Amino acid sequence: MSDIRRSILWVIFGFSMILLWDRWQVYNGRPATFFPGSQPAATAPAPAASTPADPTVPTPTVPTGSAADDASSATAAPVASAIPRERHTVRTDVFELTFDSEGGALVGARLLQHATETGKALQQSFTPLTLLTTDNGRTYVAQTGVVGPAAAPTHKTPMRLVEPAAGAPIALADGQDRLVLRFESEPVGGLVLGKTYTLQRGRYAIDVQHTLHNVGTEPVTARVYQQLVRDGRKAESETPFYTTFTGPAVYSDAAKYQKVEFADIDKGKVDIQRQASDGYVAMVQHYFFSAWLLPAGVERENFVRKVGDLYAVGQIGPALTVAPGQEQTFGAQLYVGPQEEKVLETLAPGLELVKDYGWLTILAKPLYWLLETIHGLVGNWGWAIVLLVVLIKAAFYWLNASAYRSMAKMKAINPRIMEMRERLKDKPQLMQQEMMRLYREEKVNPLGGCLPILIQIPVFIALYWVLLASVEMRNAPWVGWIVDLSSPDPYYVLPLVMTLTTLVQTALNPLPPDPLQAKMMWLMPLIFSVMFFFFPAGLVLYWITNNVLTIAQQAYINHSMGVPLKINLPKFK
Numbered sequence: 001m002s003d004i005r006r007s008i009l010w011v012i013f014g015f016s017m018i019l020l021w022d023r024w025q026v027y028n029g030r031p032a033t034f035f036p037g038s039q040p041a042a043t044a045p046a047p048a049a050s051t052p053a054d055p056t057v058p059t060p061t062v063p064t065g066s067a068a069d070d071a072s073s074a075t076a077a078p079v080a081s082a083i084p085r086e087r088h089t090v091r092t093d094v095f096e097l098t099f100d101s102e103g104g105a106l107v108g109a110r111l112l113q114h115a116t117e118t119g120k121a122l123q124q125s126f127t128p129l130t131l132l133t134t135d136n137g138r139t140y141v142a143q144t145g146v147v148g149p150a151a152a153p154t155h156k157t158p159m160r161l162v163e164p165a166a167g168a169p170i171a172l173a174d175g176q177d178r179l180v181l182r183f184e185s186e187p188v189g190g191l192v193l194g195k196t197y198t199l200q201r202g203r204y205a206i207d208v209q210h211t212l213h214n215v216g217t218e219p220v221t222a223r224v225y226q227q228l229v230r231d232g233r234k235a236e237s238e239t240p241f242y243t244t245f246t247g248p249a250v251y252s253d254a255a256k257y258q259k260v261e262f263a264d265i266d267k268g269k270v271d272i273q274r275q276a277s278d279g280y281v282a283m284v285q286h287y288f289f290s291a292w293l294l295p296a297g298v299e300r301e302n303f304v305r306k307v308g309d310l311y312a313v314g315q316i317g318p319a320l321t322v323a324p325g326q327e328q329t330f331g332a333q334l335y336v337g338p339q340e341e342k343v344l345e346t347l348a349p350g351l352e353l354v355k356d357y358g359w360l361t362i363l364a365k366p367l368y369w370l371l372e373t374i375h376g377l378v379g380n381w382g383w384a385i386v387l388l389v390v391l392i393k394a395a396f397y398w399l400n401a402s403a404y405r406s407m408a409k410m411k412a413i414n415p416r417i418m419e420m421r422e423r424l425k426d427k428p429q430l431m432q433q434e435m436m437r438l439y440r441e442e443k444v445n446p447l448g449g450c451l452p453i454l455i456q457i458p459v460f461i462a463l464y465w466v467l468l469a470s471v472e473m474r475n476a477p478w479v480g481w482i483v484d485l486s487s488p489d490p491y492y493v494l495p496l497v498m499t500l501t502t503l504v505q506t507a508l509n510p511l512p513p514d515p516l517q518a519k520m521m522w523l524m525p526l527i528f529s530v531m532f533f534f535f536p537a538g539l540v541l542y543w544i545t546n547n548v549l550t551i552a553q554q555a556y557i558n559h560s561m562g563v564p565l566k567i568n569l570p571k572f573k
Contacts, residue, residue: 083158083186092172092179092199094337096128103155104183104195106142107134109336111204111288115475119487122475131288131336139310140230140283142290142334146193146212147316148222153193155227159183163196177201190216191322204337205293205347210330214322221321224330226292227314228283229307232262235285244286244356244469248304248313252279257353259284260313265306274302281313282354287471289354293333293347338471341368355469363462364469371466381485382478385467385538389545392463396456397553413438460546467538478541485538492533494540499529501547508554 083101089108090097098108109132116127132140145154153159163182164170172179179199185192194211210224234246248260255273264270273279277299282291292315294300300315320328335347344352357364370391375384417435424431467473473486481491489495502525532540 083160085158086161088161088170088181090170090179090181090199093201094204095199097199098132099161099181099183099197101159101161101183103143103145103157104159104185105144105155106132106197106206106334106336108132109290111337114288114338114471118475119484120490123483129288132290138231138233140228140290142226142228142292142336144195144208144210144224144226144332146191146210146222146224148189148191148220150220151189152191152222153185153188157185157188157193159185159193159195172199172201187215190214190218190220191222204335204343206334206336208332208334210332212320212322212328212330214324214326217324219321219323221319223316223319224332225314225316226281226294226332226334227303227312228281228290228292229310229312230283231310235287246285247283248311249282249284249354250279250302250304250313251282251350251353252276252302253349257350260304262311265304265311270304272302272304276300276302278349280348280351281315283313284354284356286356286469287474288338290334290336291351291354293335293351295331296349339469340471342372357462357465357469360458360462360465363458364466367459367463368466368470371470372472375472380478381473381476382482382538382541385485385542386545388463389542390549392459393546393549393553396459463542464539467536467542473536473538476538478537482537482541485541486536488534489537489540494537494544495529495533495535498532498540498544498547499526501544501551502529505547505551505554508551 086101087107088099088101090099091112094111094113096108096110096112097106099105100107108130110128110130112128114129115122116129117125132142134141143155145157146152147154160183161181162184163180170179170181177200181197181199183195185194192213192215194209194213196207196209196211198207198209200207208226212220212222212224214220228248232247234243245259245261247262248265250258250260250272252273254276258272260270260272278296279302280291280293281302282289294315294317299318302313302315304311304313306312317330317332320330322328333347335344335351339352339355341352341355344354352365353361367388371384371388374387374391375381378384378387416438420431420434420438424434467485474484476485477483478485481493482489503522506522506525532543
């Protein structure tokens with residue numbers, strides 16, 4: 001029966017290796033071997049900045065399908081205009097934004113409080129992280145415009161900056177809390193489109209107000225759209241061993257959070273909640289994202305599509321009828337920034353779900369809350385991780401104690417089992433009967449040390465995703481040489497300590513009777529530890545803390561039961 005426990009652990013280890021292999025395949029642009037649904041992200045080069053993305057924004061008037069499914073000519077080529085094409089740079093305490101006069105689009109965003117560099121590289125320089133861009137072969141922009149039964153201003157329509165006045169500085173001054181930019185188009189189809197961006201100190205959320213002014217002689221019905229357009233490359237923080245979702249996401253109360261893989265868009269497999277009256281659309285990557293938010297109760301039509309080599313996610317608002325000489329306004333909010341969970345929860349329902357916790361969100365969210373609460377007390381994310389693991393181990397103390405008592409009993413009778421296997425090796429049926437009799441006499445459950453540990457696995461996997469997905473770990477120091485909990489230990493001290501603690505933990509467990517299994521029992525932690533040399537320091541720290549507490553509890557229980565703390569080494573021949 002002791003072999004059953006080892007077999008279960010082997011299954012877990014083997015499955016982990018399969019998942020890691022698939023991750024490696026996907027990261028290197030190849031299809032997954034064992035789980036083909038995990039397709040690689042598209043990596044086709046984006047258009048040059050001189051030819052920006054021009055996704056076809058749908059028109060709501062074609063009767064052959066929904067507005068979001070129609071590939072019409074609503075997005076026309078740029079028209080001749082007396083308005084010169086310009087770029088305007090705006091600076092706040094958290095942003096450096098670049099707006100293009102073509103469509104008044106946001107085509108650049110640098111996050112001044114987040115560095116491109118991580119780990120030791122940050123100590124040499126600080127370059128603000130670039131999220132939105134059209135430079136260096138990358139494309140990631142936020143666009144808005146109007147669709148209607150006829151021509152209308154779109155994100156390709158030339159616009160002029162009318163506020164602030166020409167020559168005025170476009171930056172948030174000391175003591176100033178708000179900064180307003182207003183773009184205005186020339187008439188197209190009888191409509192003049194105005195866009196007003198309101199930036200506020202300390203906020204990554206931008207208020208965007210659209211104004212439709214009818215300068216014609218007939219009523220005009222039109223719809224405002226917002227979209228995010230980017231290439232299909234992964235974030236630079238991704239590695240083969242730890243990766244999170246990158247791509248479009250759509251949220252609504254009806255369908256909740258829906259992620260759409262780039263590979264599924266390539267195949268035309270887009271299944272999202274198209275009609276909604278709440279929620280948001282977003283482009284998500286590791287640690288950061290952008291999203292368009294409309295007020296709750298406003299009808300909208302969501303869409304996800306590929307245009308050329310680029311991917312677009314967006315929403316089209318309700319029909320607005322503008323009488324001659326009148327105006328209609330349409331408000332939205334654009335978020336461009338980090339996945340700070342507490343901030344996102346206050347902006348819109350479900351917005352915090354862009355922080356990718358995988359399939360264990362229901363466990364990960366309370367763990368993050370507890371981690372953040374501890375950090376508020378100690379002021380250091382590294383010590384917060386240590387204390388969180390201590391609390392988790394304390395919560396599972398009695399469950400672990402049951403497992404370790406079972407292991408201690410197995411360790412105590414292990415010499416008798418070894419002798420029995422050697423004596424009855426030619427009589428396997430009798431050997432099994434004698435082993436079962438011994439287990440009954442000594443009141444030992446061979447699975448007693450395995451099942452309690454299996455119950456805790458989802459909790460520790462959820463904590464793994466919390467540490468992996470939390471932007472707060474990025475460039476967060478712990479002690480000494482650990483200057484970034486989201487990057488690997490530059491000197492590999494933590495991975496070596498983790499390997500040592502894993503070997504000590506293995507030594508406290510009873511050896512399997514089978515000599516080959518005993519040898520593999522020691523090789524497994526060594527093989528497993530190799531991966532931790534590439535893991536973020538925060539994840540390794542959490543694993544070390546768990547190992548140390550496990551060793552302490554197991555040693556205490558062994559001592560209390562009179563089982564000597566003997567190091568069990570297999571005989572390598």
